[in-house]
Amino acid sequence: MVDSQKYDIVVIGGGPAGLTAGLYAGRGGLRAAVVEKLMPGGLVANTERIDNYPGFPEGISGSDLAQKMQAQAAKFGAQFVSDEAMTIAAEPKSFIVTLASRAQLKAKALIIASGAYPRTLGVPGEKELLGKGVSYCAVCDGAFFRGQEVAVVGGGDSAVQEAVYLAGLCSKVTVIHRRSSLRAAESLQRVAFKNGKISFSWNKTVVAITGDKQVEGLRVMDKENMKEDVLPVSGVFIYVGYHPNSAVVKDLVRLDENGYIITDENLMSSAPGIFAAGDVRRKLVRQISGAVGDAATAAVAAQQYIENL
Amino acid sequence: MPLLKDEDQQFLREEFARKLAGPVKIVFFTQALDCMFCQPTEQIIRELLPLSDKLSLETHNFAPESEEAKRYGVDKIPAIVLAGKKDYGVKFYGIPAGFEFSTLVADILDVSRGETSFSPDARDKVRAIAKPVDIQVFVSPTCPYCPPAVRLAHMAAIENGLISAAMVESTEFQHLAHKYNVMGVPRTIMNETISLEGAPPEQLFVEKLLEAAQ
Ligand SMILES: Cc1cc2nc3c(=O)[nH]c(=O)nc-3n(C[C@H](O)[C@H](O)[C@H](O)COP(=O)(O)OP(=O)(O)OC[C@H]3O[C@@H](n4cnc5c(N)ncnc54)[C@H](O)[C@@H]3O)c2cc1C
Numbered sequence: 001m002v003d004s005q006k007y008d009i010v011v012i013g014g015g016p017a018g019l020t021a022g023l024y025a026g027r028g029g030l031r032a033a034v035v036e037k038l039m040p041g042g043l044v045a046n047t048e049r050i051d052n053y054p055g056f057p058e059g060i061s062g063s064d065l066a067q068k069m070q071a072q073a074a075k076f077g078a079q080f081v082s083d084e085a086m087t088i089a090a091e092p093k094s095f096i097v098t099l100a101s102r103a104q105l106k107a108k109a110l111i112i113a114s115g116a117y118p119r120t121l122g123v124p125g126e127k128e129l130l131g132k133g134v135s136y137c138a139v140c141d142g143a144f145f146r147g148q149e150v151a152v153v154g155g156g157d158s159a160v161q162e163a164v165y166l167a168g169l170c171s172k173v174t175v176i177h178r179r180s181s182l183r184a185a186e187s188l189q190r191v192a193f194k195n196g197k198i199s200f201s202w203n204k205t206v207v208a209i210t211g212d213k214q215v216e217g218l219r220v221m222d223k224e225n226m227k228e229d230v231l232p233v234s235g236v237f238i239y240v241g242y243h244p245n246s247a248v249v250k251d252l253v254r255l256d257e258n259g260y261i262i263t264d265e266n267l268m269s270s271a272p273g274i275f276a277a278g279d280v281r282r283k284l285v286r287q288i289s290g291a292v293g294d295a296a297t298a299a300v301a302a303q304q305y306i307e308n309l
Numbered sequence: 310m311p312l313l314k315d316e317d318q319q320f321l322r323e324e325f326a327r328k329l330a331g332p333v334k335i336v337f338f339t340q341a342l343d344c345m346f347c348q349p350t351e352q353i354i355r356e357l358l359p360l361s362d363k364l365s366l367e368t369h370n371f372a373p374e375s376e377e378a379k380r381y382g383v384d385k386i387p388a389i390v391l392a393g394k395k396d397y398g399v400k401f402y403g404i405p406a407g408f409e410f411s412t413l414v415a416d417i418l419d420v421s422r423g424e425t426s427f428s429p430d431a432r433d434k435v436r437a438i439a440k441p442v443d444i445q446v447f448v449s450p451t452c453p454y455c456p457p458a459v460r461l462a463h464m465a466a467i468e469n470g471l472i473s474a475a476m477v478e479s480t481e482f483q484h485l486a487h488k489y490n491v492m493g494v495p496r497t498i499m500n501e502t503i504s505l506e507g508a509p510p511e512q513l514f515v516e517k518l519l520e521a522a523q
Contacts, residue, residue, distance in 0.1 A: 037457075038453060038454060038456075038457055038508060039408060039411070039453040039454075039456060039457075041453060045408070045453035046452075046453050046454075063407065063408070063451065063453070066453075071316065071317075071320070074320065082415075082426075083426075084510075100428060100510070100511060101426055101427070101428045102428050102429060130493065130506050130507070131491075131492060131493035131494075131496055131506030131507065132490065132492050132493065133492050133493075134493070135492075135493050137452065137453075137454065139451045139452070140449060140451060140452035140453070140454065140455070140493070140494050141449075141452075141492065141493045141494060143449060143479075143480055144479070144486070144491070144492045144493065145492075213490060214490065214492060215492075234492075235492070
């Protein structure tokens with residue numbers, strides 16, 4: 001058996017919520033580890049520009065913000081573990097987190113800050129053409145479509161924001177949305193409507209992504225007259241919402257019908273000692289400012305919980 | 310203007326002091342003309358060097374058929390090879406900037422120890438591979454999902470002398486991105502035949518590697 005490393009708090013996920021939890025726990029004098037399977041920053045790292053996080057009136061690039069948050073957490077002593085949390089076992093007054101490398105971390109309290117992953121459309125061609133024109137990350141893959149025509153699927157903040165980013169690279173961007181109006185913030189909508197390279201295709205659902213070796217087009221259906229149409233594009237960027245990364249705690253805590261962790265006002269889940277912060281938690285608004293706010297509450301509440309053990 | 314801020318330098322200096330086991334030689338292939346990213350790549354290396362006396366630099370003017378290029382199996386520039394006790398076949402083609410900088414740092418630590426963080430099961434499987442595998446991982450510097458894919462490839466190279474692995478920065482080597490039909494990153498190509506999209510979990514990566522070594 002591998003010797004387990006002992007911590008006061010183990011934070012699962014290194015996005016804005018996880019990094020903030022690490023910062024608060026570290027500052028509170030606790031031994032804290034932040035486990036992240038990909039890159040610190042979470043979804044923020046794949047966001048081109050962030051305009052609504054207070055303190056940056058000129059806006060800030062997602063990767064810059066992610067790096068600053070990580071540096072700040074490191075400064076207060078949070079330790080980073082680059083690995084994936086696979087299973088959690090509850091023991092009396094402690095938890096054992098087993099990582100993909102088989103290493104184990106022991107903690108008195110856990111903060112689940114594992115965020116969410118992009119939802120897929122679930123249409124033919126989507127899986128087959130991943131990396132061949134189907135993408136969920138415009139800052140990663142946008143450059144491959146320079147001067148070409150692409151589509152963005154979705155109508156929320158992420159979809160509209162990334163459509164604007166892609167319009168800076170591509171010759172034409174068509175936003176396909178299943179409703180007749182956007183859910184995105186007013187100010188984002190205004191920027192998008194003014195951009196001559198962006199056009200909107202309303203009340204349409206994507207039926208299939210077509211192409212052999214690479215994406216050649218989309219088959220879209222009009223929701224009113226049920227007519228199908230083909231939109232020739234060489235790339236499609238999908239922003240149709242998220243699924244919570246809650247599998248690792250699904251047998252330990254209560255989840256809502258969509259898999260989000262249900263918490264009380266101190267952000268403790270149904271299991272004493274397991275707290276949740278950020279996008280993985282059931283709540284109305286999923287934004288960076290909310291994620292960091294959650295994390296501050298969860299870290300302080302976790303500290304109180306530990307002190308009362 | 311320095312790329313690394315004071316606090317980053319300080320952080321790396323401490324990290325290297327704590328975790329660098331043996332010396333690491335950074336072998337850099339460059340050219341004065343016609344190489345847009347050679348100079349900025351060199352700047353990154355030059356800023357890393359003074360952060361530990363365990364790091365050293367060996368610079369070669371690139372000529373495709375030169376002795377050194379052949380010895381390290383380098384066929385394009387800018388190229389970085391990280392060598393520890395031996396040359397493990399760990400390469401970077403193109404600038405290791407943006408998110409890939411973290412890959413470079415993590416690789417330096419692994420190469421200095423000659424060890425990786427594979428799980429015991431994965432490590433045994435990788436070590437048992439008995440046929441050469443050449444891995445190319447296409448990335449872009451703005452891709453947060455790319456470093457884990459490059460790390461897996463480089464870790465495999467460190468564990469097994471028959472495996473060599475290179476990060477390839479897609480925007481600098483567009484002809485290669487085109488050749489391998491790269492339209493999304495990360496994209497891992499093994500022995501020209503097997504490909505993997507996205508950041509694979511360790512287990513899937515090892516499965517594909519075994520397939521490539523068939
Ligand atoms: C394209 C886009 C644009 C956006 N724009 C904005 C914006 O302008 N302003 C704004 O406020 N918000 C924006 N958001 C939303 C914002 O990114 C999220 O609300 C925020 O990132 C949530 O933070 P989090 O820490 O809860 O989760 P995440 O950022 O999702 O981080 C969770 C982390 O946990 C890791 N993880 C998951 N499971 C495990 C495991 N088992 N083991 C180890 N690690 C694990 C993941 O790899 C991930 O890094 C945007 C989102 C997207 C996708």
